[in-house]
Amino acid sequence: MTAESSSAGLEAAFLDNREKLVRFLRARGAGEAAEDLVQEVWLKIAASSPGPVASPLSYLFRTADLLMIDRFRSQRQAGARDRDWSDVNAGDPPGVSAEPSAERRIAAAQEAASVLALLDGLGPRIAAIFRRHRIDGAPQKTIAADMNISLSTVESDLRVAYRALAEWKERAP
Amino acid sequence: MASDGTIQEQALDWAVRAGDPAFADWEAFTLWLEADPAHARAYDEVTAAVTDAAGLAAASGPANDDIVEEYAPALQAAHAGSGPMWLGGAVAACVALVGAVWMFQGERRDLYTVETALGETRAVTLDAGTRIELAGGTTVVFDRRDHRFAQLDKGQALFTVRHDEANPFAVRVGDKQLVDIGTVFDVRHDDEGLSVAVSEGAVQFDPSGADVRVSPGEVLRSTAATYSVSKIAPAQVGEWREGRLTFEAASPAEVAAQLKRATGIDYAAAPGGSGAVSGSILIAPLRKDPAAIGPLLGLSVEAQANRWVIGAR
Numbered sequence: 001m002t003a004e005s006s007s008a009g010l011e012a013a014f015l016d017n018r019e020k021l022v023r024f025l026r027a028r029g030a031g032e033a034a035e036d037l038v039q040e041v042w043l044k045i046a047a048s049s050p051g052p053v054a055s056p057l058s059y060l061f062r063t064a065d066l067l068m069i070d071r072f073r074s075q076r077q078a079g080a081r082d083r084d085w086s087d088v089n090a091g092d093p094p095g096v097s098a099e100p101s102a103e104r105r106i107a108a109a110q111e112a113a114s115v116l117a118l119l120d121g122l123g124p125r126i127a128a129i130f131r132r133h134r135i136d137g138a139p140q141k142t143i144a145a146d147m148n149i150s151l152s153t154v155e156s157d158l159r160v161a162y163r164a165l166a167e168w169k170e171r172a173p
Numbered sequence: 174m175a176s177d178g179t180i181q182e183q184a185l186d187w188a189v190r191a192g193d194p195a196f197a198d199w200e201a202f203t204l205w206l207e208a209d210p211a212h213a214r215a216y217d218e219v220t221a222a223v224t225d226a227a228g229l230a231a232a233s234g235p236a237n238d239d240i241v242e243e244y245a246p247a248l249q250a251a252h253a254g255s256g257p258m259w260l261g262g263a264v265a266a267c268v269a270l271v272g273a274v275w276m277f278q279g280e281r282r283d284l285y286t287v288e289t290a291l292g293e294t295r296a297v298t299l300d301a302g303t304r305i306e307l308a309g310g311t312t313v314v315f316d317r318r319d320h321r322f323a324q325l326d327k328g329q330a331l332f333t334v335r336h337d338e339a340n341p342f343a344v345r346v347g348d349k350q351l352v353d354i355g356t357v358f359d360v361r362h363d364d365e366g367l368s369v370a371v372s373e374g375a376v377q378f379d380p381s382g383a384d385v386r387v388s389p390g391e392v393l394r395s396t397a398a399t400y401s402v403s404k405i406a407p408a409q410v411g412e413w414r415e416g417r418l419t420f421e422a423a424s425p426a427e428v429a430a431q432l433k434r435a436t437g438i439d440y441a442a443a444p445g446g447s448g449a450v451s452g453s454i455l456i457a458p459l460r461k462d463p464a465a466i467g468p469l470l471g472l473s474v475e476a477q478a479n480r481w482v483i484g485a486r
Contacts, residue, residue: 027206
């Protein structure tokens, strides 16, 4: 990667803050894998070639944070899948796992429906803010300005939505 | 996991704060995480639940959109590969969508397709001020993550677009780009080429190439290499929505293509036919009597098997 490349700013920020990122990843639960994961963070950024980034340091941390969230989700879902499959396919020969069934696809659709119902049940403003922020990726400040409400209202609405979703996940893991 | 209410409350706070693209206080966040390994775990639980839910909600289509239920099965997620695929089958589709959503900076598109059958029309609302009406036989691709983008693959659509100077609405048509300047405009893209008719505001055609401004009451027609701009009555722009079609010096092939789209009846142009067709017609009567197009536009009409072949008389 040359100094002229578009990701030069990010690369410099990465090299300058490598230790901070490792520390963050370790605190985020990466443990021994923190050193490997910091490489993965950089590879992800290099592969996505985001172009000019307003705040390189935040971009690095965000990428690291999202990587950890994804890791957590994939581990948990792999665990859930193994459980489901051994339940359903108890009679299969060892080492043979069936394809996800039609029931599984229907279950996924039902899950989506229950999430939508849950969000709508929180009220139209909360549901709209959640969508704008988490699906469209709009910053909280922008949402506050667009909807003519305060930033702290946006934050507290998101908090209500996050709490409800965390509880929903606990009920039906 | 939620046995410690305080930790969960704090995790909720951090999930809201750190989840914002503008968040910058990673130092303080790191310190909180380091204080207790349970913090990271609680934060993971919250953010994973939120990310899962956002993925499921996104996969179900955009909000305020009357197409959600009908088109959910036909949703097509298009995105760059995003790391390893850990999950098989059904869940993989959801995960792929989440993958497309989880980089806030948004370098990826998250596309879905809306199609109409011949003779059918349909409206898609992207936001309070932006509405796209699809004529028959039309395919338009939208981006769940970018409500200022549409791609007309084929057919015809009327765009009524909320103008935003800082973030103009862009329509991709073939290799051409259209950018709105505050607008109601109609775009047609078929074998006969591309046409853009403007009734309000203006549209910049092909800003990176020809860079032509199309003003109200103008229609730009473009084929492979050339384009021309002519006049059109603003009331005619999008009149297909009321079941009316107007032709001015159109070729029989153009007429046949538009009739087919509007009625779902299989019209075709006689091979080798030329001639300029002009006139304005209501399409409803054609559904009962496809041959009625002959006297209305001064064309010859011949029934061949299941199609109606039209030509200059």
